[in-house]
Amino acid sequence: MSEPGLLKRSIAELIGTYVLVFLGTGSVVTTVLLIQGTDSIPGNSFNVGIDIAAWFAIGIAFAIAIIAMIYAFGHISGTHINPAVSIALWATGRFPAKDMVSYIVFQLVGASLASFTIVAILGSRAVATGLGATAMFDGVSYGQAILCEAVATFFLMLTIMGSAVDKRAPAGFAGLAIGLVVAADIIVVGNITGSSLNPARTFGPYLADFLMGGTNFWWQFPIYIVGPIVGALVAAFLYDYVAEAKENN
Template structure:
């Protein structure tokens, strides 16, 4: 809900201030608004649910076995419902101008961008998002406290480049909410393009998760069973050094007062990062 209010809502606001026209400076303001709301939501709700706010993130992390499949459907329902409520709030705030100016901030393929091209563009944008999530929120080697800010900036970065082409959705729920709200209040909604904003983000997200595990976090360096999360420096039980592995010596214990094997929680608390099962 918050993502849609302050993301697509910023599109309506920019068009209102610009008299119905949106220049590249306006795109920059929209990207900044997306970055801020994504960061705030992650810091606020990351420790509660992982703060996915994106069906592509949920599905991709389930594909990568970092999120339980049994929880995917409830998460998707919550994400889509929140997006629709956010779209309705935009209409409540701006009135008819919400549908007249940019269709409640909805995304659409711009002239010259084909259906297949749109899928590829959205896949690239979501690949960047999941690469950031994997590196800053999932990988146990991540520095503590940076996940929310950098994930927000990753969203801003893709809006800078992809916004003028597809709207830079990288999130099926972000597109779904404004589409539903716009349709409910008589706006012209390009539902035939909705597949672009489902197939592209899910494909790009899944590829990012798989490639990250193969390239940046190979099992030979960090075992698949190792604890994950934005835990800052690794504390507690460390990976065996070559000498220890060869001699069978016990790994080093953690700091005084902390038992071996205990890792300091990051911003995602006991529930782990986005996509980590309970």
């Protein structure tokens, strides 16, 4: 059976990223709507009042979306649904440059469509929550935020390399392993940077929030580009060195 063409694989990435952002950031929007009115602070309401139990629920929502999409499209596109993952696989010689560019464009489109869908369903209420946009929390510096995103994405990419990329890994468990490490990342660092780990996941809410008259967070976007990409690159190259993955694939 031949591999699907680039367009079909890119569409799978668009759908996968759409589901990730809709369910993941949608859980943030729902959480904030449940707590607003009693714990809202103007200008920062989207990340106020989210306690550890709520972060756990948000982490599980992201995990379920990722697990489902890996099992739905893993055999079609690989389910990167994350520009940092596509870049790391390209940098380690596993992914052609033209495919990487196409994947990233479709991932960004999927993430944006998901955020606009949330606005279409909930209207201005959703925009007022920040649409699940990631941002530095109080007391966190720009450098600390980049480091946080890099470390958390390192864990994600390391898990991807060991459970999905390395052909010696036990079959059938990649989706569960990857989804759970994302949930753990969100639970632990969600209250520091929002735990993006994914430039597309941040891009969608930023774009919709900005165009719908919400808060302009674009000045923080470099955090969610540099941190995830650096973390993914370090993990991919380190895994290849330690596990000698290329020699065994």
